[in-house]
Amino acid sequence: MALPPPDPQFVLRGTGAAVHTLRFSCGGPEPDIPLLFSGSENGFIHVWNLKTHRVDTALDGHGRKSVYCVETMGGKDRLLSQGRDQRICLWDLAEGRTSVTDSVFTEHVGFCRCSLLKVAQGRWLMAMAARSLEEVQILELPSKTSVCTLKPEVGAKLGMPMCLKLWQLNCDSQPVLLAGYEDGSVVLWNVSMGKPLSQLICHQEPVMSLDFDAEKAKGISGSSEKVLSIWSLNEQQNLQVCKTHRLVNAGISDITIRPDKKILATAGWDHRIRIFGWKKLKPLAVLDYHTATVHCVSFSDHSNPRERLLAAGSKDQRISVWSIYAQT
Amino acid sequence: VSFIPGGLDCSISFVSHVLGKVCVHGRQKEILGVLVPHLTDLTKSDCIWQRICWRLVECVPDRWMEAVVLGFVQGAPRADVLSRLLGNLVVKNKKAQFVVTQKMLLLQYGHTTAVLQNLLGYLSLDSLRRTLLLRVLQELLETWSSSSAVKHSPAEQQLYISKAILICLSHLKEPEIESCRQELLTSMMEGVKCHLDSSLPQLRRLGMVVAESISLKINTEGPVLKFEYEEDDETRELKSLLVQSPSFCAVPSLPDDNRSEKADAALPLVPESNEKLHTAAPVMPDEELDAELDSDDDLTPYDMSEDKELKIKAPVYIRDCIEVLTGSRSEDMDKWEATVKALESLVRKNPAATREVSVELAKILLHLEEKTCIEGFVELRQRAQVAVLTTDPIPVAKYLTSQFYSLNYSLRQRMDILDVLVLAAQELSCPKFHGKTNHSGAQKPCIQLLPGSDSSKDWRRIVDERIKNKTRRFDMGRSRVELASRPNEFNSVAGHFFFPLIQHFDRPLTTFDLLGEDHLVLGRLVHTLAVLMYLAVNTVAVTAMGKALLEFVWALRFHTDSYVRQGLLSCVSSLLLSVPTERILADMTEELLEAQSWLGDVMEKDPDGDCRRLALQNLLLMENLKKKLEAVPS
Numbered sequence: 001m002a003l004p005p006p007d008p009q010f011v012l013r014g015t016g017a018a019v020h021t022l023r024f025s026c027g028g029p030e031p032d033i034p035l036l037f038s039g040s041e042n043g044f045i046h047v048w049n050l051k052t053h054r055v056d057t058a059l060d061g062h063g064r065k066s067v068y069c070v071e072t073m074g075g076k077d078r079l080l081s082q083g084r085d086q087r088i089c090l091w092d093l094a095e096g097r098t099s100v101t102d103s104v105f106t107e108h109v110g111f112c113r114c115s116l117l118k119v120a121q122g123r124w125l126m127a128m129a130a131r132s133l134e135e136v137q138i139l140e141l142p143s144k145t146s147v148c149t150l151k152p153e154v155g156a157k158l159g160m161p162m163c164l165k166l167w168q169l170n171c172d173s174q175p176v177l178l179a180g181y182e183d184g185s186v187v188l189w190n191v192s193m194g195k196p197l198s199q200l201i202c203h204q205e206p207v208m209s210l211d212f213d214a215e216k217a218k219g220i221s222g223s224s225e226k227v228l229s230i231w232s233l234n235e236q237q238n239l240q241v242c243k244t245h246r247l248v249n250a251g252i253s254d255i256t257i258r259p260d261k262k263i264l265a266t267a268g269w270d271h272r273i274r275i276f277g278w279k280k281l282k283p284l285a286v287l288d289y290h291t292a293t294v295h296c297v298s299f300s301d302h303s304n305p306r307e308r309l310l311a312a313g314s315k316d317q318r319i320s321v322w323s324i325y326a327q328t
Numbered sequence: 329v330s331f332i333p334g335g336l337d338c339s340i341s342f343v344s345h346v347l348g349k350v351c352v353h354g355r356q357k358e359i360l361g362v363l364v365p366h367l368t369d370l371t372k373s374d375c376i377w378q379r380i381c382w383r384l385v386e387c388v389p390d391r392w393m394e395a396v397v398l399g400f401v402q403g404a405p406r407a408d409v410l411s412r413l414l415g416n417l418v419v420k421n422k423k424a425q426f427v428v429t430q431k432m433l434l435l436q437y438g439h440t441t442a443v444l445q446n447l448l449g450y451l452s453l454d455s456l457r458r459t460l461l462l463r464v465l466q467e468l469l470e471t472w473s474s475s476s477a478v479k480h481s482p483a484e485q486q487l488y489i490s491k492a493i494l495i496c497l498s499h500l501k502e503p504e505i506e507s508c509r510q511e512l513l514t515s516m517m518e519g520v521k522c523h524l525d526s527s528l529p530q531l532r533r534l535g536m537v538v539a540e541s542i543s544l545k546i547n548t549e550g551p552v553l554k555f556e557y558e559e560d561d562e563t564r565e566l567k568s569l570l571v572q573s574p575s576f577c578a579v580p581s582l583p584d585d586n587r588s589e590k591a592d593a594a595l596p597l598v599p600e601s602n603e604k605l606h607t608a609a610p611v612m613p614d615e616e617l618d619a620e621l622d623s624d625d626d627l628t629p630y631d632m633s634e635d636k637e638l639k640i641k642a643p644v645y646i647r648d649c650i651e652v653l654t655g656s657r658s659e660d661m662d663k664w665e666a667t668v669k670a671l672e673s674l675v676r677k678n679p680a681a682t683r684e685v686s687v688e689l690a691k692i693l694l695h696l697e698e699k700t701c702i703e704g705f706v707e708l709r710q711r712a713q714v715a716v717l718t719t720d721p722i723p724v725a726k727y728l729t730s731q732f733y734s735l736n737y738s739l740r741q742r743m744d745i746l747d748v749l750v751l752a753a754q755e756l757s758c759p760k761f762h763g764k765t766n767h768s769g770a771q772k773p774c775i776q777l778l779p780g781s782d783s784s785k786d787w788r789r790i791v792d793e794r795i796k797n798k799t800r801r802f803d804m805g806r807s808r809v810e811l812a813s814r815p816n817e818f819n820s821v822a823g824h825f826f827f828p829l830i831q832h833f834d835r836p837l838t839t840f841d842l843l844g845e846d847h848l849v850l851g852r853l854v855h856t857l858a859v860l861m862y863l864a865v866n867t868v869a870v871t872a873m874g875k876a877l878l879e880f881v882w883a884l885r886f887h888t889d890s891y892v893r894q895g896l897l898s899c900v901s902s903l904l905l906s907v908p909t910e911r912i913l914a915d916m917t918e919e920l921l922e923a924q925s926w927l928g929d930v931m932e933k934d935p936d937g938d939c940r941r942l943a944l945q946n947l948l949l950m951e952n953l954k955k956k957l958e959a960v961p962s
Contacts (some may be wrong), residue, residue: 002631249638263627270638277627285630325627 005285009309010053012319017042018292019313020068021113024300025076026050026307034302035076036311038319039067045081047093048319050309061089061100069113073124073141080126080141082106082114088128090142104144107131110160116141117166117175125191127164127177136161136179138191148194150177152187159183163209165219166191180207180221186231188239200239202229209255211264213278218242220281222252222266230281245281247274251293258299258308263325265310267294273312275324287322290314344384348392356399364403364413371412382415385424393423394431401432402439407449419456429464434471437488441569444492452499462504465496466511472538473519479888482935483530487562490538494569497545509546516542527851527891533557537566544570642670646681646689649674653692661700668696668708675715686720687727694731694741710748717752721821725749729828735837742840742849746856749825757818757863816866823869826860829853830880847889854884854895861902871915874907878919885926890936897930897942904949909956924950 017040026034034050043064047057062083069082077094086109090102112129119125123140130137130149134156138147152158159182168175176197177189184203187196203223212219217233228245251269257278258264266274273287273294292315300309310322350359370377388396397417404410418425432439432447451461471477472489505512516539523535536555543553557563640662643649652660652667675682675689682689693713698705717724731737732745833842833853842850861877864870881896900923904912912920927950930943 002629005630005632248635272635282627283629283632284627286632286635288634 005287006322006324008287008289008320009323010321011289012036012038012048012053012321013317014055015040015042015044015046015317015319017044017066018295018315018317019319020066020295021070022296022298022311022313022319023070023072024298024302024309024311025072026309027301027303028076029303032076034300036300036319036321037070037072037079038313039070039081039083040317041066043067043083043085045070045079050321057093057098059091059098061091062087068111071114071116073116074118080114080116082128084109084111088114088126102142102144104128104139106137110162112161113163115164115166115177117168119168119171119175125166125175127166127179127191129161129164133160134158134181136164136177136189138166138177148191150179150189150191150194150196152196157183158185158187159206162207163221165210165212167212167214169214178210178212178219180210182206184223186210186219186221186239188233188237197237198233198239200231200241202231202241203227208252211255211257213257213261215261220255220257220264222255224251224269226250228252228255228266228281243281245276253294254296256297256299258310259301260305265297265299265312267297267312269293271314273297273310273320273322275310285324287312287320287324289320290316290318292316344387345389347384348388348396351395351399352392354395356395356403360399360403364400364409367413368405368409378412378415381413382417385414385417386420390421390423393421394427397424397427398432401428401447401450402443404446407446408453410446410450411453414450416454416456418451418460425460429460430467433464433468433489433492437482437485439488441491441565444488444495445569448492448495448499458504461496461499462508465493465500466508468493468496469512469515469519473515473522475518475522475525478519478522478526478531478535480935482937483528484937486531486534490534490566491569493538494541494566497541498570500545505545512542512546516546527848527889530562533563534566537563541567541570640666642666642674644674646674646678646685650685650689650692653696665700665702668702668705668712671712672708672715675712675719679719682716683720686716686724689716690724690727694728694745710744710751713744713748714751714755717748718755718817721752721756721817722824725752725821725824726828729825732829733832733835733837733840735839737840739846739849743852746829746852749829750856750859753818753822753825753860753863756821757816818863819867819869822860822864822867822873826857826864826869826873827876829857829860830876833880834883847887847892850884850887851889851891851895854892854899858895858898858902861899861906865906870907871911874903874912875915877903878916878923882919882923890934890939893930893934893936893939894942897927897939897946900927900946901942901949904946904953909953912953913957920950 015038019038019040021039023037024035025037028034033056035056036048036050038046038048040046043060043062043066045059045061045067046055047059048054049056059079059081061081063085065083065085067081067083069080071080072078073080073090077092079091079093080088081091082088086106088104088106089100090104092099092101106128108129108131110129114126114128117125117127122142124142125147126139126141127136128139129135132151134152136150138150139145140147161179161181163180165178166175167178175191177191178186179189180186180202183201184205184207185199185201186207187200188198189195190197202221203225205224207221207223210219210221218230219232220228220230222228226247226249228247230242230244231239232242233239247268249268249270249272252266253269254267256265261278263284264276264278266276268274271288271290271292271294273289274283275285275287276283290312294312294314296313298311300307300311302308306326308323308326310324311319312322313319347359347363350356367377367381371381385396385400397414400413401410404413414424418428428447428451432443448461448464451457451464468489472486472493478486520535520539523539524532526532526535536557540553540555642663643652649667649671652663655664690713693709693716696709702708717728728745728749732742833850836842836844840846840849842853857877857880861870861873864873877899881899884892884896887893887896907916924947927943927946931940931947934940934943
């Protein structure tokens with residue numbers, strides 16, 4: 001007899017607008033307070049204190065335009081945020097400061113979240129959708145120099161890039177980019193040469209979100225239809241579909257794989273969060289708490305496995321935080 | 329003929345005379361039936377026989393040339409045979425040229441497709457004659473693109489000309505197309521406009537097929553013109569004419585077979601957009617399963633039985649539906665969709681509640697536009713409108729008929745009003761249609777009402793049925809299940825449906841002029857009136873309706889659009905069938921006598937075949953009436 005799904009451990013209220021993005025920062029040693037960053041539709045980035053369950057600081061840097069991506073850059077003192085005001089802001093939050101140190105004007109009017117990859121101490125690569133409709137630009141941070149622009153060939157008709165993921169197998173290998181496009185295909189790009197390595201049509205509808213497990217060379221993508229697609233990368237750098245999973249209701253806004261690669265969570269348009277086992281995509285749980293579309297899910301980076309949390313932000317302006325499968 | 333001595337110069341003009349005389353007296357088939365096969369064989373390889381044959385036809389005197397040429401063209405099995413037999417007769421002889429290029433193509437239209445193929449193939453086979461082919465094509469296109477020809481010539485002639493154009497196109501070579509590309513383009517544009525303006529769906533389709541074919545020929549690369557229309561045998565046959573099969577094949581099979589095989593391969597292909605592959609691409613076998621220890625086993629799943637499909641609930645009350653449909657909140661698209669789907673059944677289940685808000689609901693439905701992409705939106709809206717109209721007929725009919733003549737409605741909306749009125753009238757008048765609006769399968773003959781109103785086709789059947797119903801049967805027993813009888817609900821409202829529609833037809837508004845440009849709507853209006861008249865049988869108002877309808881028909885009887893004329897004739901049929909005989913004779917005798925002479929005229933002189941047929945049926949009905957009267961002792 002299966003247990004009923006658990007309730008959230010706690011719920012954070014007070015953003016005042018739909019929550020579009022979440023990022024944990026709990027890796028620091030004591031006495032650092034575990035934090036959760038959330039970006040909302042009213043342009044604010046809230047820094048939640050996970051001990052008191054209250055907002056510590058509210059950052060206003062995007063002119064009240066929706067913030068749809070928030071990333072930490074090695075710790076909780078440096079933050080990157082992307083908003084609908086076509087800017088990416090870099091924040092300095094050390095010692096109580098709340099200032100924008102730098103910003104990049106992307107001229108991108110879509111919703112494609114940028115992707116960060118740390119390549120060396122103090123140096124990151126950032127992939128973002130650029131001004132031109134189908135292009136992805138790779139910048140180096142903090143210097144903001146352009147590394148390359150990834151342009152699909154003429155007539156490819158991929159549409160806008162919808163989601164990006166930069167990764168490299170280990171510190172010495174070449175960084176590669178996985179990009180999901182509006183026509184339902186996922187393309188693997190070689191960043192240094194600026195050329196596509198492989199293209200796979202995973203969905204009939206735009207790819208809404210994807211995540212990739214570099215160790216197993218396996219990835220998963222979700223779209224606005226009822227299918228989740230799992231694909232893998234073989235030695236010749238070719239993408240192949242491994243399997244597909246049919247969902248009860250259509251529409252996935254976000255997918256994320258837990259850092260220990262054991263489970264993954266999907267945020268659905270049907271207000272539900274689904275948990276699957278990553279090995280075989282076995283459905284494990286359906287968490288039904290929110291009353292509107294769930295926009296984002298994120299796993300925490302606690303060093304102690306038992307404290308691991310899952311957070312989900314929704315259009316109903318609440319952030320639910322769950323402790324699920326933390327014992328394994 | 330078979331014993332003409334070879335190797336001597338002899339005069340065959342005597343034979344030509346004989347041939348000409350026989351042909352002109354109408355015996356073409358007999359003599360050419362023997363002559364042509366012989367000549368075909370003889371001229372196959374022998375040049376001398378070919379020249380003899382050419383001399384033979386050239387020497388036929390001009391006054392008989394037409395009959396001979398006609399006979400040859402009809403009798404020859406294939407274009408190349410015709411070429412061998414006639415040679416360059418059309419170039420040398422003026423009369424033959426006239427017959428072949430003008431008379432058979434433009435003035436006559438009764439020949440079969442095979443004959444057309446022979447004729448045009450013949451013209452294309454020799455370089456001297458190809459100039460004639462181009463001239464022929466130009467003249468055909470001129471006729472095809474002239475708006476008066478489209479309006480006034482019979483459908484069969486237009487089909488013939490279209491076929492001829494397509495066959496010509498199939499024979500043209502690249503350099504020739506290059507030289508007349510501009511003219512082809514201009515004629516195509518003009519022609520397509522005239523054809524699309526026509527009210528008859530068959531003519532519209534003809535225009536579309538020919539225009540597509542022309543566009544295909546002149547734009548071999550790049551996007552071609554493509555229309556959306558329903559394929560049927562006629563269009564398929566037309567399209568198959570565009571491809572020529574090699575006529576020199578040894579097996580003398582009919583040209584038609586070759587063409588149809590090639591046609592499947594060569595139907596005009598529009599450059600297609602990239603096909604999306606299906607998600608289920610080759611699935612990689614999952615090999616890692618058995619080998620490793622599956623740590624997923626540690627994770628026990630939770631209970632997921634509550635995970636079901638998300639269903640949006642439609643509102644349960646009519647007033648809630650109104651709120652949702654008029655609401656401006658754009659977020660509730662799911663609710664809007666669910667409301668539209670559920671509306672018809674809600675209206676039928678709650679007649680009392682509907683009657684309170686019927687006019688408002690009708691107004692909302694008339695203006696309802698598709699906000700999201702629902703399947704079958706148009707049908708859902710129409711069914712809801714019919715449900716509202718049948719639940720509360722009088723006020724809603726008043727509203728709809730007044731809106732029909734109001735400003736600022738699109739043609740589509742006005743025609744929707746007519747469709748809804750007819751469907752509702754049908755429902756109200758037929759006892760079997762208890763809440764269902766299916767047309768087919770009913771015992772009473774039904775009239776197809778939606779676009780492409782082919783009500784004219786059913787009239788014969790309707791007349792037969794009526795006659796059958798009125799004959800008394802003895803000792804038949806219970807062969808049919810008796811229909812449950814209900815009071816005829818249409819009785820009280822028939823007038824409300826009918827009279828407002830007929831009132832203002834001659835008053836033009838700034839955006840709507842029934843007697844002017846909007847003759848498509850006029851045609852639909854007339855057909856609607858015919859149906860309403862037919863459904864009004866056994867109602868109290870039927871006589872008044874009949875009189876008004878007859879006046880209406882009389883005023884419009886010389887309308888130029890054949891669709892309208894067909895409608896007017898259907899009106900007369902409905903009238904004769906619905907109004908009881910005694911009333912017809914009491915109130916409408918003079919008008920009907922006048923109508924009789926008009927119908928006789930139509931039957932003989934109207935260019936449209938359907939109109940003639942309908943006029944004939946009306947005259948027959950009138951005859952039946954007279955006979956019935958004479959049979960009943962007064």
